[in-house]
Amino acid sequence: MSDIKVTLALPPYPDDRWELARQMGVEYAHPHTAMGEAGLGSGDVRVDHVPRDYDELLRLINAFENVGLEVPVVGPAGTISDTTRLGRDGRDEDIAAFCEHLKHVGAVGVPVVTYSWMTRFWWMRTGERVPLRGNSLSTEYNHEQSERGPKEPIDASEEDLWDNLAYFLERVVPVAEDAGVKLALHPDDPPLSPVRGVPRIITSPNAYDRVLELQPSEANGISFCVGNFVAMETDVPAMVRHFDDRIHYAHFRDVEGDPESFVEVWHDEGPTDMRAVLAAFKDIDFDGPMRPDHVPTMQGETNERPGYEMKGRIFAVGYMRGLLESL
């Protein structure tokens, strides 16, 4: 069996969720933004909780390690902003800060940095209280409803975003290689362009082919968010095999619908054969981190963090481990 690292997004400070992870036998943690302050709705561009300072980062990693949680992936520590994505003045300073972060991450032994190229909007939803079985609560996206809202005043095209991504990768990939760190680009969610006048580019398998060709280095890779590849209406196991060793991180989730209208669903009742997806990851000998992403909110939870409450993730970890054992 390939050694897929079943991982949980956890807050960058110890609380019940660290203990619950350990009680489930989870050995890997992604210190994650959405686990911190509550009440940030989807669509916000959130500040990363991973510290830029080397010593603070080291202490964070050691805090996890000291309780038996290895950190196989972190975010960009807030160094990648729309300044870089839109190619505005100041991007060279931001890219330099990101390169410093890569060196720190490599020095503390974390092998993967995940990032996205979504401008202005992060993962975007039009509903955060969609009832699923037993009145569990999920999220949804409806493009037609969303597009009736105000357009963002952004003077940039898709080609501008591509140019800026190429500029970024040209400068950071060699640094990542030297640091022993692999970059993992997350798809745009929803995988559509434009959204409210904002261009988006990481919306299809062809887009990923183009990304990987920009810098043909193993350090230039993918965060394979399964739900987005479902929303892109692709053959997900075939995509896993296609991108193969350029996949450095994976998100376990499923959606029902199409790019313009979808609902996040329970992992065990969605349209996707999640066992076949995991079988494909096994086929490519994927040994990186994979974590549940966007789970339903369950009874007794506040839905303060839609998609990231804990009980649904406990269920998801059990389901993932069961499927992995069945392979």
Ligand SMILES: [Mn+2]
């Ligand atoms: Mn994801």
